[in-house]
Amino acid sequence: MTSTTEERVRIAAAARALGEQLGDPAWLARLRAEAATLADELDWPDSYQSRPWKYYDARSIDLARYPVEQDESIGVEADDAITVTTHGFAEGATAERLAQRLGTAVAPGSDRFTALHYALLREAVIIDVPANGEPSTPVRIRRSVSGAQLTTPHTVIVTGPNSRVTVVEEYASDDAEILAVPVAEIFPGPGSEVRYYVVHRWGPATRSFGYQRMLGAERDAAFQNLQLVLSGRVVKGQMESSLIGRGTASELLGLAYGRGEEYVDFYTLQDHIGPDTRSDLLYKAALRDSARSVYYGLTRVGVEAKNADANQENRNLLLSKTARADSDPVLEILTSNVIRASHGATAGPVDEEQLFYLQTRGIPRPVAEGMLVWAFLEEGIGRVPEDGLREELLGLLEAKVRGS
Amino acid sequence: MTTAPEAIIGEYKWGFYDPEEALFKANKGLSREIVNIISDMKGEPQWMREFRLRALEIFWQKQDPPWGSPQLKEINFDDIHYYVKATDRDERSWDDVPEYIRRTFDRLGIPEAERKYLAGVGAQYDSEVVYHNIREDLEKQGVIFLGTDQALKEHEDIFKEYFGTVVPPADNRYAALNSAVWSGGSFIYVPKGVKVEIPLQAYFRINTQNMGQFERTLIIADEGSQVHYVEGCTAPIYRSDSLHSAVVEIIVKRGARVRYTTIQNWSTNVYNLVTKRAVAYQDAVMEWVDGNLGSKLTMKYPSVYLMEPGAHGEILSLAFAGKGQHQDAGGKIVHAASNTTSTIISKSLSKDGGRTSYRGLLKVYEGCENVKSTVRCDALLLDEESRSDTYPTMEIDAPDVHIQHEAYVSKLGEDQLFYLMSRGLSEEAAAKMIVNGFVEPIVKELPMEYAVELNRLIELQMEGAVG
Numbered sequence: 001m002t003s004t005t006e007e008r009v010r011i012a013a014a015a016r017a018l019g020e021q022l023g024d025p026a027w028l029a030r031l032r033a034e035a036a037t038l039a040d041e042l043d044w045p046d047s048y049q050s051r052p053w054k055y056y057d058a059r060s061i062d063l064a065r066y067p068v069e070q071d072e073s074i075g076v077e078a079d080d081a082i083t084v085t086t087h088g089f090a091e092g093a094t095a096e097r098l099a100q101r102l103g104t105a106v107a108p109g110s111d112r113f114t115a116l117h118y119a120l121l122r123e124a125v126i127i128d129v130p131a132n133g134e135p136s137t138p139v140r141i142r143r144s145v146s147g148a149q150l151t152t153p154h155t156v157i158v159t160g161p162n163s164r165v166t167v168v169e170e171y172a173s174d175d176a177e178i179l180a181v182p183v184a185e186i187f188p189g190p191g192s193e194v195r196y197y198v199v200h201r202w203g204p205a206t207r208s209f210g211y212q213r214m215l216g217a218e219r220d221a222a223f224q225n226l227q228l229v230l231s232g233r234v235v236k237g238q239m240e241s242s243l244i245g246r247g248t249a250s251e252l253l254g255l256a257y258g259r260g261e262e263y264v265d266f267y268t269l270q271d272h273i274g275p276d277t278r279s280d281l282l283y284k285a286a287l288r289d290s291a292r293s294v295y296y297g298l299t300r301v302g303v304e305a306k307n308a309d310a311n312q313e314n315r316n317l318l319l320s321k322t323a324r325a326d327s328d329p330v331l332e333i334l335t336s337n338v339i340r341a342s343h344g345a346t347a348g349p350v351d352e353e354q355l356f357y358l359q360t361r362g363i364p365r366p367v368a369e370g371m372l373v374w375a376f377l378e379e380g381i382g383r384v385p386e387d388g389l390r391e392e393l394l395g396l397l398e399a400k401v402r403g404s
Numbered sequence: 405m406t407t408a409p410e411a412i413i414g415e416y417k418w419g420f421y422d423p424e425e426a427l428f429k430a431n432k433g434l435s436r437e438i439v440n441i442i443s444d445m446k447g448e449p450q451w452m453r454e455f456r457l458r459a460l461e462i463f464w465q466k467q468d469p470p471w472g473s474p475q476l477k478e479i480n481f482d483d484i485h486y487y488v489k490a491t492d493r494d495e496r497s498w499d500d501v502p503e504y505i506r507r508t509f510d511r512l513g514i515p516e517a518e519r520k521y522l523a524g525v526g527a528q529y530d531s532e533v534v535y536h537n538i539r540e541d542l543e544k545q546g547v548i549f550l551g552t553d554q555a556l557k558e559h560e561d562i563f564k565e566y567f568g569t570v571v572p573p574a575d576n577r578y579a580a581l582n583s584a585v586w587s588g589g590s591f592i593y594v595p596k597g598v599k600v601e602i603p604l605q606a607y608f609r610i611n612t613q614n615m616g617q618f619e620r621t622l623i624i625a626d627e628g629s630q631v632h633y634v635e636g637c638t639a640p641i642y643r644s645d646s647l648h649s650a651v652v653e654i655i656v657k658r659g660a661r662v663r664y665t666t667i668q669n670w671s672t673n674v675y676n677l678v679t680k681r682a683v684a685y686q687d688a689v690m691e692w693v694d695g696n697l698g699s700k701l702t703m704k705y706p707s708v709y710l711m712e713p714g715a716h717g718e719i720l721s722l723a724f725a726g727k728g729q730h731q732d733a734g735g736k737i738v739h740a741a742s743n744t745t746s747t748i749i750s751k752s753l754s755k756d757g758g759r760t761s762y763r764g765l766l767k768v769y770e771g772c773e774n775v776k777s778t779v780r781c782d783a784l785l786l787d788e789e790s791r792s793d794t795y796p797t798m799e800i801d802a803p804d805v806h807i808q809h810e811a812y813v814s815k816l817g818e819d820q821l822f823y824l825m826s827r828g829l830s831e832e833a834a835a836k837m838i839v840n841g842f843v844e845p846i847v848k849e850l851p852m853e854y855a856v857e858l859n860r861l862i863e864l865q866m867e868g869a870v871g
Binding site: 303316327336338347349 | 471785786792794795798799802811813
């Protein structure tokens with residue numbers, strides 16, 4: 001189903017008006033115009049043809065319900081050692097860097113969502129870490145959206161050689177009908193280390209379709225990412241790590257606690273392109289009520305990716321009769337020169353034997369169950385190395401678990 | 405009519421051929437007319453003719469699945485003979501089988517195998533079953549083991565009750581094609597409580613150049629019965645591509661047990677697109693043992709629908725892909741009742757640029773309690789050009805389940821090779837030993853003669869794997 005004429009006019013007009021209002025530089029005007037054309041031409045992803053969309057029919061989205069005028073507040077806290085620009089379409093060296101990078105990791109033409117994102121882009125947070133830079137505190141980005149709208153948050157992280165940075169990004173929204181298409185593009189420099197933790201606290205009527213790609217073109221870079229999903233009507237994400245530079249590593253973590261009618265759906269790609277690359281992935285979901293989790297992840301080891309080491313795990317805890325989990329961890333291995341390529345998936349309730357053991361120690365069954373659920377969820381956040389941050393993230397999760 | 409087709413001899417072990425001596429060969433291509441001719445020739449009841457014509461319409465409407473191999477586009481459906489009848493009669497005694505067909509079977513070792521092991525042989529040569537022999541004691545027990553065409557004539561009631569109920573024509577494009585032009589295959593009915601102790605076997609073989617083979621097998625195991633059916637395939641090699649598209653339907657009733665073993669060794673120009681499905685009722689056990697060594701492209705996912713409590717499904721899958729081959733195999737288990745269990749074990753080997761894909765589905769329907777399932781996939785890559793994929797889909801709509809899936813892809817371990825060579829084995833012998841160990845969990849499930857043949861086939865494929 002192609003977009004209706006009405007939609008088309010609206011997107012093209014909105015994109016043009018937005019560009020004029022923001023005073024787009026030439027490169028951005030071009031990108032925006034291209035994206036607007038793509039948003040018209042592309043169909044919504046087809047559940048039958050496109051595997052990541054098997055369980056979510058994007059055609060159910062009615063764009064007319066989401067005004068493009070945005071009301072978003074962005075708060076950024078950062079150390080002086082790095083440059084953070086919010087309305088980056090302005091000027092200076094950062095603007096130049098942005099011009100080089102924006103839209104190169106997550107392309108406007110990926111699908112209709114990304115096309116809409118770039119057509120209606122208002123702002124981007126650019127975190128620019130110089131060579132050997134090591135900020136003492138994590139960079140924090142807080143984005144809060146209120147009122148019915150289509151919102152397009154964009155984050156770019158660029159790091160110089162041998163630098164280290166931790167970024168914590170939090171998305172929140174109110175009760176209004178919101179369509180969010182966040183995009184994050186990460187470009188680690190050689191030997192640098194990027195930790196990027198994303199907390200989803202969307203409102204009960206927010207549908208979020210996120211795109212993230214780590215473009216590991218340089219040698220020996222390390223990337224750690226956490227997607228902590230605490231709320232939202234639909235939280236769907238596409239998380240890619242392209243491991244191109246020799247020795248580059250990626251660790252993707254995902255943790256969702258779903259209740260009510262919440263729907264969490266992640267597609268991940270661990271793409272081993274260069275030699276000696278490593279990747280690890282752990283996505284976990286604990287589901288209550290009629291919550292549903294979908295996981296589809298691909299580990300690809302290309303012909304040039306000698307000595308690749310790849311692992312992928314998806315674990316689901318089903319805590320009610322109507323919860324459901326779909327899991328499809330896929331391996332595509334094109335060379336035998338691998339150290340390891342493995343994956344695992346499980347789904348089930350809280351383990352009866354573990355429950356029994358705790359009960360024999362005098363712990364009442366509901367308490368024991370709570371402990372086991374907590375232990376299940378804790379594992380993902382447990383991999384965050386900074387103590388303070390780990391405690392903080394665990395605190396957020398605990399509040400959510402207690403609230404249910 | 406005798407024409408000597410161009411054949412490549414020497415590259416493929418079973419690649420001998422007989423000059424074609426088919427009595428009737430339908431024109432190439434697919435049409436309502438061809439389907440009517442097939443139905444006329446077979447003297448079928450009207451309901452079957454209608455079933456075929458309906459299936460043909462479905463085939464024309466259906467498309468290949470988006471995840472299917474790009475090689476599917478190479479199939480030219482207009483360049484295939486949809487029906488070939490080799491001989492007029494169904495033969496019961498070995499001596500009555502026409503000479504040239506016997507010659508082919510002799511070279512496949514069938515008579516010898518029969519003396520040793522077989523309870524009955526339904527060997528498919530081209531599109532018709534030409535030879536049948538059921539041991540007398542089986543007949544006395546009421547076991548029916550016939551060619552599918554003959555079964556339709558002789559046991560229409562039971563045939564009609566089950567035919568097309570497990571794999572409806574609309575299931576997929578190739579099931580629709582088979583439903584329209586099916587010919588041959590085996591029909592087995594095992595009455596209540598009867599245990600068939602010796603495996604029932606049939607050999608399938610494509611001979612006429614460019615001829616599709618569309619056999620249709622239907623197995624009904626009545627309550628408390630037991631049967632093991634063994635299907636082995638070899639085909640002579642020809643220059644142009646052949647299509648093999650079978651449908652196998654199995655009904656395993658309460659407390660019954662069916663095992664279906666396949667060793668598929670089509671020559672490497674055959675497209676092997678097969679739909680195999682079983683339904684298992686209360687406390688029934690269904691086991692698929694599926695070995696894929698030959699063909700150019702195989703797409704085959706034997707499946708078990710566990711319909712009632714206590715049912716158990718098991719799939720053992722072995723795939724070996726050599727040069728130019730793609731083995732897209734796997735298995736599907738659907739838990740549609742509580743207290744059901746299942747296991748899938750898949751082993752795949754890729755060599756000389758071959759590609760193996762495990763493609764599976766594990767589904768647990770809402771409301772099913774106490775379900776347990778384990779899926780394990782191992783792949784061994786024998787060189788750097790080869791490829792292995794794992795696509796295990798899991799759809800879990802119930803909480804009281806224990807689902808586990810694990811997959812591991814590795815190369816031939818240098819440590820293992822080194823250890824064995826330090827014990828005085830040559831590199832080649834060491835590699836063979838590792839591969840034998842790798843496939844052993846599947847091979848040990850096979851009847852003796854098949855285990856021997858499979859090991860021999862793998863050894864042949866392994867030659868030159870090292871160094």
